[in-house]
Amino acid sequence: MRWEALGGHYWESEPGAGLAQAVAAAADRLVERAPERMPSVLWWPGPAWAALAWKAALPAGRWAVTPVTGGGPMEPGALRSVAASAALGVTGAAWAAADTGSVALASEPGQGLWPSLLPPSHLILLRAAQVVPTLADGLRVMRSEGGMPPMAKIISGPSSTADIEGQLWVGVHGPGRVGVVVVTGPMPDDGGR
Amino acid sequence: MAGSLPRDPAPWAVRRDRALANPRLRANIGRVARRLAGARQQAYASYPAGRALRVAGRDAKRRAVAHLEPLLDQLRDQLSANGARVIFAEGPKEVADYIVSLAARRGAQRVVKSKSMLTEELDLNRRLAAAGLTVRETDLGEYIIQLLDERPSHILAPAAHRNRQEIAAIFQDTADRAGVPGPTSDEVGPLAAFARARLREEFLAADIGITGANFLVAETGTVVLVTNEGNADMVASLPPVHVVVAGIDKVLDTWEDLAAVIQQPALSGVGQRLSAYTTLISGPRAPGAEEGPEELHVLLVDNGRRPLLGGPYADVLTCIRCGACYNVCPVYRQVGGHAYGSTYAGPIGAVETPLLAGLNFLPELPKSLCTLCNACVDACPMDIALPDHFITLRRQQVDERGEPSTTRLTYRTWGRLWSSPRQYQRFLAWARRGQRFMMRQGRLVRAPGFLGGWFETRDMPPIAAETFHEWWARRASSPALSRSDEAPS
Numbered sequence: 263m264r265w266e267a268l269g270g271h272y273w274e275s276e277p278g279a280g281l282a283q284a285v286a287a288a289a290d291r292l293v294e295r296a297p298e299r300m301p302s303v304l305w306w307p308g309p310a311w312a313a314l315a316w317k318a319a320l321p322a323g324r325w326a327v328t329p330v331t332g333g334g335p336m337e338p339g340a341l342r343s344v345a346a347s348a349a350l351g352v353t354g355a356a357w358a359a360a361d362t363g364s365v366a367l368a369s370e371p372g373q374g375l376w377p378s379l380l381p382p383s384h385l386i387l388l389r390a391a392q393v394v395p396t397l398a399d400g401l402r403v404m405r406s407e408g409g410m411p412p413m414a415k416i417i418s419g420p421s422s423t424a425d426i427e428g429q430l431w432v433g434v435h436g437p438g439r440v441g442v443v444v445v446t447g448p449m450p451d452d453g454g455r
Numbered sequence: 456m457a458g459s460l461p462r463d464p465a466p467w468a469v470r471r472d473r474a475l476a477n478p479r480l481r482a483n484i485g486r487v488a489r490r491l492a493g494a495r496q497q498a499y500a501s502y503p504a505g506r507a508l509r510v511a512g513r514d515a516k517r518r519a520v521a522h523l524e525p526l527l528d529q530l531r532d533q534l535s536a537n538g539a540r541v542i543f544a545e546g547p548k549e550v551a552d553y554i555v556s557l558a559a560r561r562g563a564q565r566v567v568k569s570k571s572m573l574t575e576e577l578d579l580n581r582r583l584a585a586a587g588l589t590v591r592e593t594d595l596g597e598y599i600i601q602l603l604d605e606r607p608s609h610i611l612a613p614a615a616h617r618n619r620q621e622i623a624a625i626f627q628d629t630a631d632r633a634g635v636p637g638p639t640s641d642e643v644g645p646l647a648a649f650a651r652a653r654l655r656e657e658f659l660a661a662d663i664g665i666t667g668a669n670f671l672v673a674e675t676g677t678v679v680l681v682t683n684e685g686n687a688d689m690v691a692s693l694p695p696v697h698v699v700v701a702g703i704d705k706v707l708d709t710w711e712d713l714a715a716v717i718q719q720p721a722l723s724g725v726g727q728r729l730s731a732y733t734t735l736i737s738g739p740r741a742p743g744a745e746e747g748p749e750e751l752h753v754l755l756v757d758n759g760r761r762p763l764l765g766g767p768y769a770d771v772l773t774c775i776r777c778g779a780c781y782n783v784c785p786v787y788r789q790v791g792g793h794a795y796g797s798t799y800a801g802p803i804g805a806v807e808t809p810l811l812a813g814l815n816f817l818p819e820l821p822k823s824l825c826t827l828c829n830a831c832v833d834a835c836p837m838d839i840a841l842p843d844h845f846i847t848l849r850r851q852q853v854d855e856r857g858e859p860s861t862t863r864l865t866y867r868t869w870g871r872l873w874s875s876p877r878q879y880q881r882f883l884a885w886a887r888r889g890q891r892f893m894m895r896q897g898r899l900v901r902a903p904g905f906l907g908g909w910f911e912t913r914d915m916p917p918i919a920a921e922t923f924h925e926w927w928a929r930r931a932s933s934p935a936l937s938r939s940d941e942a943p944s
Contacts, residue, residue, distance in 0.1 A: 264728070341745050342693070346659060361504065362718070362729040374746045379688050396504075397729065398714040405710045410537070410675050410737035412747050413692060418729045421685040423647065425596035425612055427619055428487045431647045434595055435654065436685025436732065 264363025268419030269432060271441035277448070284443050285319035285352075285385070292383040292439045293349050301349035306330040307387045308354040308373035314387070316352075330374070342376065351377025351437070355388045356414065358442070359400040364418040365442060366400055368411040375413060384437040386417075390446045458759020458811040459546050461578045461606075463796040467819040474790040480616045484608065484791040487615040492782035494726025495834070505722050512716030513837045516773035519707050523764055523772075526673040526706045527755060533676030537738030539751040543703075546758045551582035553754060554665070554698055558588055561696060561750075563662030567654075569680070569687035570594035571667025572610060572776055573702050573756060576798040576811075579665075591657045593686040595650050602629055608792035610778040610800070611724050616791055622646055629653070654686070664690035664748070668701035669720055669775070671753075674709045677737045678753065681720050681730040688734050697736070697748035703755050704772040716775070723836040724777035759811035768844060771807050773837040780831035780841065786824050795820060802831035806844045814852055821848035865905065880924060887918045 266272050271291060275284035293301045303325050305316050312331060320327050328344050345351065353375070356368040365386050369375050378384045394400050397416075404414065421436030432438045463470060474480060499505050519526055531541040544550045558564070566588050568574065580590045580601070592601040596613035600606065602625045607613030614622070623641035626649050630637035638649040666687050670679040678699050680687040691697050707713055721727040740747030763769055781787045781801030792800035796817050797808050805820040821844075831841045872882040893901040898914040901907060921929075 268731075339745075342659075346655075364729055364733075369741075369744070369746055371741065371744070374744075375688070375692060376746055379685065379692065397718065398711075401710060401714045401717075404735075405675070410677055410735070412537075412736070412738045412741055412744075414735040414737075415688060416729065416733035416735070417731065418727070418733075419731050422683050422731055423595045424683075424725070425594070425599070425614055426622055426643045426646055427483070428490055428612065428615070429643045431643045434647050434651055434684045434686075435593070435689060 264361070265358075265365070265419070265442060266363075268363045269422075269440075270363070270419050271439065273441065273443045275443055275445055277445050279318075281443070281445060282315055282319040285314075285316070285387075288385050288441045288443050289320060289325065289350055292385055292441050294382075300324070300326045302326040302328065302344075302347060303350045303352060304328050304330070304345050304348040304377045304381065305352045306374055306377045307352055308370070310354050310389075311387050341374070342380075345376035345380040348377070348381040350383045350385060351379075351381040352385045352387065353377050355386050355392060355442075357400045357403045358388055358393045359395070359397040359416075360393055361396045362418055364397060364400070364416050366404065366414060366416045368404070368414040370411055375415060378415065378417065379436055382433065382437055383439040384417075384441070386440070386442045388442050388444050390444050393444070456545065456757075456759070456762070457813040457816075458576075458757070460576055460758075460797045460808060460812045460816065462817065463793070465796070467794075467796070467817075467823060470794045470796055471790060474794040477616075479618065480608075480791050481789060483616050483618060485788045487609060487612050488782040488784075488788045491611065491725060491778065492834070495723055495779055495782070496726075498722050498726035498728065502722070502728060505718065505728070508715060508718055509722070509836045512719045513773070515707055515712035515715045516775070516837055517770070519712065520704065520764070520769055520772045522708070523703060523706065526708055527703055530671055530673040530676060530706050531755070533673060534678075534738070534751075534753055535676075537676045539676070539738055539753050541753045541755065544754045544756045546756070547577040547579070547582065550577050550700060550754055550756060551579060551586070553752075554579075554583060554663070555586040555588070557696070557698070557752065558586075558663060561662060563696065564589060565657070565661045566590045566663045566665060567657055567661040567690050567694065568592050568597075568665045569667070569682065569690045570597050570613070571665070571700060572607075572798060573667050573758075574665065574700050575607065576758065577700070577756070579700065591654070591661070593654050593658065593690060594682070595647065595684060595686075598650055598654065599625065602626075606793065606798070608800070610776055610781060610792075616793070619643065619646065626650070658686075658689040658693050661690075661694040663696045663698060664692075664694040665698045665700060666690050668699050668705050668753075670713055670716065671701055671706045671755075672708075672710055672713050673706055675737060677710075677713075677735050679713060679717070680734040680736070681717075681732065682734070683725070683727075683731040685732050688732055691734060691736055692747050695748055696750045696752070697739070699736075699751070699753045701753065701755060702760060703757055704760055704774075719836045720775050720777050723775075723779040723834070759813075763810060767847065768806075768810050770837070770839045771803070771810060771844070774803050774807070774839060775837060777836060779834040779836060780839075783830040783834045785826060785828060785830070790824075795824065802841045802845075803835075803839065806841055806848065809848065814848070814855060818852055818856070821845050822852065861905065876924075880922075883918055883922060887920075890917050 356366045358365040423434040599614040609615040627637035639645040721730040739751040787801045
């Protein structure tokens with residue numbers, strides 16, 4: 263995948279215990295720790311990853327995790343401020359395209375986009391079977407899944423700008439650090455989306 | 456109906472001289488343009504599939520422009536079915552009025568925007584501010600020029616004419632006024648961090664978000680935005696109301712057509728295979744969802760576009776605003792965007808501006824800002840026939856407005872003198888007698904009267920003491936010379 267060439271971080275893992283380790287390694291790499299402040303994580307990878315043991319990956323002593331699982335457990339508006347103050351957002355993905363090094367996310371019931379937008383770092387969980395050869399293939403996947411989601415985004419690397427003297431700068435509005443953990447092999451609970 | 460575009464009141468000669476007398480602007484604009492043009496060439500060279508995509512994308516845009524009205528109806532129906540409100544707007548006033556009354560209904564005050572050339576074209580910020588709304592541009596370059604109260608000088612890099620020190624100064628000034636710490640240095644990182652922090656507050660506090668659209672897909676009712684910073688996603692998903700202001704020329708027929716053209720803005724604009732963020736918006740937030748706007752409004756704006764449909768200039772409406780023609784244009788590289796006097800610059804701006812706003816609007820654009828070098832048509836991913844349009848527009852201007860009598864006299868005289876060999880020889884002999892008063896260091900540097908303008912920026916070698924024709928004639932009449940190989944000097 264071109265993902266790394268675009269400045270994205272990349273991990274591969276088998277499902278199971280190794281996956282929690284990969285997520286832990288990814289979180290450590292993506293988040294810059296400030297001294298004496300536990301980094302907060304907005305965990306919102308959607309129903310496809312409900313079986314993933316995030317408590318093992320992001321233990322309570324090291325991370326302050328706000329999980330979003332199922333229908334809105336929080337007060338209206340709370341989610342947004344959690345996203346705005348999180349050090350790391352974790353999401354699932356809809357598909358990924360190899361030729362452009364892109365990962366697509368769709369807002370769906372149970373999956374939001376704010377964790378990919380507001381925190382300075384963003385980690386994406388992706389199944390290897392979700393990777394298609396070209397961007398056009400990916401767009402076809404999105405179209406074939408019935409109605410369009412209200413909002414979807416295709417991410418190709420970190421937020422960047424060259425607006426000051428044409429110099430590339432990473433992380434201006436969106437996340438400056440993005441990573442994917444690609445899970446190879448079938449998921450134990452994979453009903454196939 | 457002709458559209459309405461903003462206009463710099465300064466005449467062309469003033470705008471031109473202002474640009475040419477600003478070496479920093481010329482250096483910055485030239486550097487950015489050359490870098491982007493090089494990146495585009497490298498991107499296509501390393502990505503052969505991009506070339507086939509370019510043709511498919513061009514064809515998709517051309518098909519859409521050829522069947523625009525039914526596609527617009529389909530887009531309206533589909534977006535409405537998705538829960539959006541769709542409004543057809545004639546020009547700047549209708550767009551501003553709609554947003555102002557929407558703001559009044561919602562009790563909204565604070566507006567955040569992501570970069571949109573159409574809203575520049577509509578002078579929307581000024582109109583909204585006049586109605587009492589606070590408008591904040593959030594693209595980093597647009598933010599900088601908004602603080603400086605300037606217009607964009609490049610379609611992709613609006614602040615390309617400003618350097619770090621100038622940007623640090625305006626950021627410090629902004630910080631002082633807000634009573635917050637300014638950027639920690641004038642390096643790019645601290646400047647970007649300052650803007651990120653300032654704008655983050657504005658995103659979260661905003662009542663209305665306004666974006667443009669790069670593409671609109673009729674089949675699915677989808678608004679497509681491409682950015683590298685991620686600010687359009689913030690504008691589209693944080694405020695409770697999202698207003699899309701898009702030209703009617705942005706519509707595409709099918710989702711497949713979108714797949715064909717979606718990479719072109721990045722490939723041709725900045726030399727990436729895809730922008731960092733491609734945002735696909737098909738409706739407001741779903742019932743029960745917490746994310747996304749409660750209301751989505753899509754304004755489809757004409758502003759002088761419909762009269763071009765079906766005519767010789769219709770391909771201008773296939774422009775995807777990638778800026779590739781700006782980057783290769785020798786005129787743009789020298790004068791930058793402000794000299795063009797309105798929203799769009801470069802070759803496409805010089806052609807499109809009078810087409811949208813009327814041939815009498817900035818008539819110098821097609822006349823004086825093109826050398827007919829054809830670099831733009833080579834760079835244009837949509838194959839817009841820009842050089843042909845320059846020639847046709849010039850002809851149309853002369854047909855409609857005529858030319859000053861001095862111009863006619865000059866060309867008629869020139870034509871008479873140079874269109875037969877005998878007259879041409881006579882002209883040269885006459886000019887040779889006069890030229891000794893016009894020389895400096897062996898070069899011809901001046902000419903009498905209005906011919907002098909030609910020498911303002913160039914010189915030329917003097918007419919030879921003996922021209923080739925004269926030597927040839929002498930050789931023919933002199934047997935001694937005809938055997939020699941001596942050539943004229």
